[in-house]
Each structure stands twice: as structure tokens, then as C-alpha cells.
Amino acid sequence: MNDIAIKVSELGKKYYIGVKHESYRTFRDAIANAIISPFQRARKILKNQPSRSVDLEENIWVLRNISFDIKQGEVFGIIGRNGAGKSTLLKILSRITEPTEGYAEIYGRLGSLLEVGTGFHPELTGRENIYLNGAILGMKRNEIERKFDEIVSFADVEKFIDTPVKHYSSGMHLRLAFAVAAHLELDILLVDEVLAVGDLSFQKKCLGKMEEVAQRGRTVLLVSHNLPTVLSLCTKGILLDNGEIKIIDDIENVVNVYLNENIRLDGKVMFSNNHSYFNRELKFVSAHILDTEGNTTAFVSLIKGFILSIEYKVSKPLRLAQVAFELCNSTGLCVLSSTDLDGAQEIFKSKKIPGLYRASCFIPSDYLRPGRYIINLSSSIPRVKMLDDIQNAIAFEVIDTGGVEIKLAQGRRGIVCPLLLWKTELLEQNNYK
Amino acid sequence: MESLFDFQKRRGASSKFRIEPSIGRIDIRLREIWEYRELLYFLAWRDIKVRYKQTALGASWAIIQPFFTMVIFSLFFGKLAKIPSDGIPYPIFCYAAMVPWTFFANGLNQSSNSLIVSANLIKKVFFPRIIMPVSSVISGVLDFIFSFTVLIGMMAFYKIYPSFNVIWLPLLLLLAFVTSLGVGLWFSAMNIQFRDVRYVVPFLIQIWLFATPIAYPSSLLSEPWRTLYGINPMVGVVEGFRWALLQTETAPGPIIIASILASLVILISGAFYFRSKEKTFADVV
Structure with a gap:
């Protein structure tokens, strides 16, 4: 007995474009078709065309x-x-x-x-x-x-x-x-x-x-x-x-x-209108990665840090709604996450009125290992509902521009490699001869 | 632990299933329906449970509908137009036909819409789609029982007692069931692609009501036209009900044979049509 659970071979699925989008035709169309199509077919046969050629372009695989x-x-x-x-x-x-x-x-x-x-x-x-x-x-x-x-x-x-x-x-x-x-x-x-x-x-x-x-x-x-x-x-x-x-x-x-x-690496992304399943009283519009001078970039300096700038639209007054991001490394592992309500005073009074917002967050990067990172965006009313969720929204790369004395990070274990302060004292000197 | 054991046991007998395009092969696959009989039962049970939820009059709707139609017919056709009723009081003559007719009409209506109503389910879960129209006709049996008890009450009131022929009643109900399902299969499958069916079905039921001897007796027709009339399967059902319950002398011999044949043609062709369209339901609905 073999140990295969599913074997898929040369599988294909074709949709007729008309069928997929218009959910139904009417009797009239069908009757009209039934009357016209024999004539069309006859004409094709007379003109010596293969009858299949018509519908080829109406299909998508x-x-x-x-x-x-x-x-x-x-x-x-x-x-x-x-x-x-x-x-x-x-x-x-x-x-x-x-x-x-x-x-x-x-x-x-x-x-x-x-x-x-x-x-x-x-x-x-x-x-x-x-x-x-x-x-x-x-x-x-x-x-x-x-x-x-x-x-x-x-x-x-x-x-x-x-x-x-x-x-x-x-x-x-x-x-x-x-x-x-x-x-x-x-x-x-x-x-x-x-x-x-x-x-x-x-x-x-x-x-x-x-x-x-x-x-x-x-x-x-x-x-x-x-x-x-x-x-x-x-x-x-x-x-x-x-x-x-x-x-x-x-x-x-x-x-x-x-x-x-x-995930394109150009430091900015606009989100299409139909990117998610939620009803979206809060909807992400775009996201940018900016360097400390405010220029859009996908390459972030290890020492200087960078700014994540998110634009979103609120269509209905929302209490306690928060916008959050997750910073993931190239294996998809979440390195850190943060929300715009973190550290807010009087969190229960927070309210977003309808309008277009831009939220920016400065993210220091001197603890990140050089390499590619991905940001997931989400917004929710915590413990009530999700508002919007965009996985793999934007990517950037942390590059080593020199200046940090942590050059041995290659091959070292750990998701992050912060530059930690060490202090080493000599407590007692032994004099071995 | 238990389910782990089950799992090992089942794996020994694990089945193989092949998914491929079914070009040119149409099969009714009755065994598949039998395998899903529990789903059939649960869906019929759901329809019954839900049908009269949040209605003030509840299940009495099952009686009101045929009963008041009968009252109106008695008034206009019986009293005013003086249509003959094979020698029995017009109200019971009419109601005995209304009871199986209502079962048929509701079954046809519900099954025609059954797939559209469950479009969500069809797009997300696999099960033999034919279960949907079948279960919606079955769920009408309970309504039939309600309106039938009223018929028994009326028979007692008019002091009409059934003959021994009453044993044929379940078969006559089956004939109504087969007809309702057969037409329902045609329309439910068509409804997926042509929503015109939504408007066609109520209209058809209305016409069919007058094409069936409910307000009048089929004895108005002479042979051979009367037998030919039996091609409408509901003629056989309605005349059969009267014959079995009210002892009308119009034993529907040749009529019923015509009706049975016609209903089988409708059912079998409907089942084939349904199966041939079934594979596209999830894409089109």
C-alpha cells in the first residue's frame, strides 16, 4: 500500500468569463442563442472555420x-x-x-x-x-x-x-x-x-x-x-x-x-479597494517606509532607524479602535508588534472620527539583524472585532551601513542582535609565574 | 485515545476517490443519496422546525391555505356557478382535492427554490445537491398530515365514510410526491442559471391548479379525453383521493395509469437533467 494521501495530476480548471461574473443569464438570452447559434455554426462550416475558435477567447484558466x-x-x-x-x-x-x-x-x-x-x-x-x-x-x-x-x-x-x-x-x-x-x-x-x-x-x-x-x-x-x-x-x-x-x-x-x-521593495505600497474580507469601517490606504530625513526608501540604515507611515480611512466613528503592525523577519517570524494606542493616556476615551488619517511610528533598528523584513498591518477594536488586516503589507531591508561595532553578528543565534552595553572589570589579578 | 483507535481502524479500510471531469457521463447515483440519508433527514427536519418560526399562527397555516381556498371555491364554483360534484357535497368534494394539491404545490415551490436559498452551502460544502429538493418536498408531508386531519373531521361532519380503497392513499400521496419532486428537480436546476424560474413557478402553479379537476370533476370530460387528461399526473392524484375517501364512482383506472407513467417520465428526466447540471452549480449560482 502506498502512503500517498492526495495525488493531483495535470489538474486544470477553466471558467467561462461570462459565467463567472454575470451570475445568471435569462431565458431570453438562452432562447435567442438556441435560435442563432445553429445559423452561426452553419455559416462557419460553410466558411470552413473550426467552430471552436469563437469561444476560445471567452475562457480563462x-x-x-x-x-x-x-x-x-x-x-x-x-x-x-x-x-x-x-x-x-x-x-x-x-x-x-x-x-x-x-x-x-x-x-x-x-x-x-x-x-x-x-x-x-x-x-x-x-x-x-x-x-x-x-x-x-x-x-x-x-x-x-x-x-x-x-x-x-x-x-x-x-x-x-x-x-x-x-x-x-x-x-x-x-x-x-x-x-x-x-x-x-x-x-x-x-x-x-x-x-x-x-x-x-x-x-x-x-x-x-x-x-x-x-x-x-x-x-x-x-x-x-x-x-x-x-x-x-x-x-x-x-x-x-x-x-x-x-x-x-x-x-x-x-x-x-x-x-x-x-513583495516589491520600493518602500511604498497603495492598497487596492478589495484587499480584505472585513467590512472595514477602518481601511488602510497606503504604507510608506521613510528614512530619518523623510525620504521614501526600502533600505533602512542599521543605526539610524526608520519611520513607518500608514494612511487609513475611517468611515464611521470608532471607539477604542487601534492600528497595529507586526514586524516579521524573512522567515515570517514576528520580531515585534506595536499599536497606536500603546502608551496612550486615557485609553478608553480614544475615539476616531471619520476621515483620512496618517499614523507614523519611529522604529529604531539598531537591534535588527541585517536582512529583509516584512510588515503586517491590522486594525481592530480589541476583543470586539477585526477591522482590517493586511498580511505582508510592505517589505524593507535593513542594511549594514557601518558604524556599529557589532560585526560578528553573522552566524550568531537570535532573532535580534541588539548592541548591548557590556562592562568588564578586572576584580583580582592573579600572578602566575 | 478512542478516536485515535478509530482512526487507525478506518485507515486500514481507507477508500480511494478519484476526482476528474465527468464528460458525457450522467449517472443518477442513487447509492450516493442513500449514503447521505442522514443529511436528508436533518434537512427535512430543519425545514419543518424552521417553517413556522416567528409566525403568529404557526402550523395552522398548513390548514388555513387549503381550507379557505376551498371556502372560496365552494362559494363561487359550487354555489354560484353550480358546478357538479359527482353527487357529494361540494365543499368536501373540493377539499379532498385541495389537500394533496397543496402538498404538491408547496413541495414544487419549495424545491424549485431550494438550491438558491442554500447557495452559500453549495459554494462551500460538498454533498449530493439532489438532497436539497428532495428534502424540501419531504418536509411538506407534515403539513399534509395537518390538513388531512381537517379532511377527516369534515368527512365525519358530512357523514361520509371511506371505502376499503383507502389503503391506496399512501400510493396516491407517493404519486403526488413523485410529480412534485420531478418538476421540482427540473426547476431547481434551471433556477441556478435562470432566475426567471422564480416568476415562472408561481404562475405555473396557478395555471396547473385550474388544469387539475379540483374545482370541477373530471367526469365532465368524455372518454378517451378523460384518460388523456391523466397525463397531468395531478389528475390521477386528485381523482384517486376522491375515489378512495369519498367513494365517488369514478374509479380512476386508466387515468391513474396515465398519471403514473407521466410522473415517472417527469421524475426520471428531471433527475438526469439535474445531475447533468449539478457539476456547474457551485460555479454559476
Whole structure:
């Protein structure tokens, strides 16, 4: 018996552009088409044209020539920019949509966490929804019964289990939905960005659950923008670019290629209007890296430090909203994070009225190792909701411009290499002869 | 520990599944529906639980709808137009037909919209899509039972007792079910691409109501037209109900055969059409 969990071979998916965007045609169009198209075809045959040539330009391939194998027990990451075809790939593997060419073989029971909780009905109680959602995800009734208590306690909703879920907070809703999905007995689990939502403690719980799943020898296929998560969970991965595989390798290499190719180093970035999933009462507009003279740059001097300048738009008065960044090194590991409410006086009075803002933060850099860094931006009302979240928003490089006497940093361990003050005293002199 | 054990056990018998384009192969895959029977049960159960939530009159809507239609028909067609009713009081003549008709019409309406209503689910989770229209017709059985109890009450009131033929009633209900589902399969699959269906279905139901002998008896027609009339499967259902319950002398022999054949044609063609369109649902909806 082989130890392959998923074998994908030459997989491709073609969309008809018209179909993908206009959600429906009308009878009239279809009838008109049915009447006209035989004539068109006839004319083509008369003119000796191949009849296929018309529709060729109406198609786009969202996936093409995708081949890879995933071994059992492997945690496999799929990364790539928005629109690279990651979600389509997962949809094909979970049988929601059909490939246009190629095939995939799945060995074992496969389930997906593509946006959890879609099967919840607001009028039903938590208990009823657990059964309903379990059934939708393919669980047998006795399986749900056996796991029921575990699900409820994982989701932390014991008190409200007989309340209709329309009265649940969004956090409770999400926890319950994830709990049901996480307790499926699967051989292969597909995960798509579920970790982008929920509060921090719940995210940790989910990550823990996924690690546990992976340790039990189950196969996990993870799609995420969150590179540290991908790096910490996955062993191998692929990078998708424009529907094709750019690289299949150990996850470190894949992430490296992604970072090198996809984050431009010009010290400024404007964010498009549709970059995130949130409803965005606060929305990032642009980010700049400035040197101490105020010039935009992607190369930061080790000694002088630099300024991170973020512009964002607020469309609705927000109390307690904070803007935060994470500074990550080239392996995706977070070196530090900071928010604009740090050190603020009377934090509970803080309020952002609608308007365009620019927030600047001076970041000293004399403790950073030379190399590439990535900044993730996020805004939230802590413990209430996320407002906006941009992973890998902007990159810069710390370069050694000389002047700091810490030249032995190469090869030294540690994420940062601060220049620490040492004082060495001679306490007693021994005179050996 | 337990689930770890389960996992090892299952892995021994791990199955292989192949995903590939299904060009030119259309298969009803009844076994797949059987494998998902629990989902079918839960979805029907959900529809029943949710249907009358936040309504003041609750499940009595299941009775109000056919009953008041009957009252109006009795007034206009029975009293004013003096339409014959095969020798039984017009109200019960009409209501005995209204009960299976309401089951059929609601089932058709609900199943036609079932996929659109659950568009979110279809885009995110795999399950045999055919479960959706099937479960929405099944969930109408409870409403049928409610309105049927009223029918029994009316029969007691008019002192009409059913004959031994009443044992055929479940089969007649099945015929209504098959017809409702068959048409529902056609429309639910079409609805994915053509939202015109939303406007077509209520209109169709309205016309179909008058094309079915509910306000009038099919005995108004002479043979062979009466048998031919049975091509509308609801003719067989409605006349069958009257025959089994009210002992009308219009035993629907040839009619019912025509109706059964017609309903099977609709169901089987509907199932094939549905399966052929199924693979594109998630992309188009």
C-alpha cells in the first residue's frame, strides 16, 4: 500500500468569463442563442472555420497543469497571492466544483473547513445546529452524539447550547462552527483561512487543534496568507502564481520564493479597494517606509532607524479602535508588534472620527539583524472585532551601513542582535609565574 | 485515545476517490443519496422546525391555505356557478382535492427554490445537491398530515365514510410526491442559471391548479379525453383521493395509469437533467 494521501495530476480548471461574473443569464438570452447559434455554426462550416475558435477567447484558466503528491500525515501549505487559484484548488479537492482537465485521487475521508458555519440556521438552537452542521459536513449521527460534549466544551458555549444561534455573538457563532468541523474524524483536512477570524485566544486554540490533528498522522492541507502560521505548521508546500505551480519544496523555501517575488521593495505600497474580507469601517490606504530625513526608501540604515507611515480611512466613528503592525523577519517570524494606542493616556476615551488619517511610528533598528523584513498591518477594536488586516503589507531591508561595532553578528543565534552595553572589570589579578 | 483507535481502524479500510471531469457521463447515483440519508433527514427536519418560526399562527397555516381556498371555491364554483360534484357535497368534494394539491404545490415551490436559498452551502460544502429538493418536498408531508386531519373531521361532519380503497392513499400521496419532486428537480436546476424560474413557478402553479379537476370533476370530460387528461399526473392524484375517501364512482383506472407513467417520465428526466447540471452549480449560482 502506498502512503500517498492526495495525488493531483495535470489538474486544470477553466471558467467561462461570462459565467463567472454575470451570475445568471435569462431565458431570453438562452432562447435567442438556441435560435442563432445553429445559423452561426452553419455559416462557419460553410466558411470552413473550426467552430471552436469563437469561444476560445471567452475562457480563462484559473488553474493549469497542477501536479503534486501529498503524503499521509503531511501538513501541506498552499500559498500565493489573491486570485492565484488557491481557493479553486481546494474547491476541486473537496468536490464542490469539477476540474476541466486532469484528475486528483484522494485516499481516505476528506473534509474541509472552507469558511466554517455556513450551514448554521439562525432560528435553530446551538444543539440543533451541531447536529445539522455535522450532518452537512458528512458526520454520522452516532458520531455526533459521541463527540457532542467535547464539541460543546471546545466551543465554550455550554450555557447557551439551547439558545437559538441568532442570539449568539459572532465569536460564539464562530467557535461553535469551528468546533463542529474540528471534531470530524477525517484522514485529510482542508483548511482555508479560518484562522484569520476570531479573537487571539481562540486562534491559539484552533492552531493547537490543528497541530494535534497533524500529530495524529492525519493529512492537513492549509491555505493561508499568514506566513508564520504556514511556517510553523507545514512541512512542505506549493506556491501558486496565476494558476500555475511556481515551486514545490520544503515550506521554508516556498515561503522565501513567495516573499522575494511578491513583495516589491520600493518602500511604498497603495492598497487596492478589495484587499480584505472585513467590512472595514477602518481601511488602510497606503504604507510608506521613510528614512530619518523623510525620504521614501526600502533600505533602512542599521543605526539610524526608520519611520513607518500608514494612511487609513475611517468611515464611521470608532471607539477604542487601534492600528497595529507586526514586524516579521524573512522567515515570517514576528520580531515585534506595536499599536497606536500603546502608551496612550486615557485609553478608553480614544475615539476616531471619520476621515483620512496618517499614523507614523519611529522604529529604531539598531537591534535588527541585517536582512529583509516584512510588515503586517491590522486594525481592530480589541476583543470586539477585526477591522482590517493586511498580511505582508510592505517589505524593507535593513542594511549594514557601518558604524556599529557589532560585526560578528553573522552566524550568531537570535532573532535580534541588539548592541548591548557590556562592562568588564578586572576584580583580582592573579600572578602566575 | 478512542478516536485515535478509530482512526487507525478506518485507515486500514481507507477508500480511494478519484476526482476528474465527468464528460458525457450522467449517472443518477442513487447509492450516493442513500449514503447521505442522514443529511436528508436533518434537512427535512430543519425545514419543518424552521417553517413556522416567528409566525403568529404557526402550523395552522398548513390548514388555513387549503381550507379557505376551498371556502372560496365552494362559494363561487359550487354555489354560484353550480358546478357538479359527482353527487357529494361540494365543499368536501373540493377539499379532498385541495389537500394533496397543496402538498404538491408547496413541495414544487419549495424545491424549485431550494438550491438558491442554500447557495452559500453549495459554494462551500460538498454533498449530493439532489438532497436539497428532495428534502424540501419531504418536509411538506407534515403539513399534509395537518390538513388531512381537517379532511377527516369534515368527512365525519358530512357523514361520509371511506371505502376499503383507502389503503391506496399512501400510493396516491407517493404519486403526488413523485410529480412534485420531478418538476421540482427540473426547476431547481434551471433556477441556478435562470432566475426567471422564480416568476415562472408561481404562475405555473396557478395555471396547473385550474388544469387539475379540483374545482370541477373530471367526469365532465368524455372518454378517451378523460384518460388523456391523466397525463397531468395531478389528475390521477386528485381523482384517486376522491375515489378512495369519498367513494365517488369514478374509479380512476386508466387515468391513474396515465398519471403514473407521466410522473415517472417527469421524475426520471428531471433527475438526469439535474445531475447533468449539478457539476456547474457551485460555479454559476
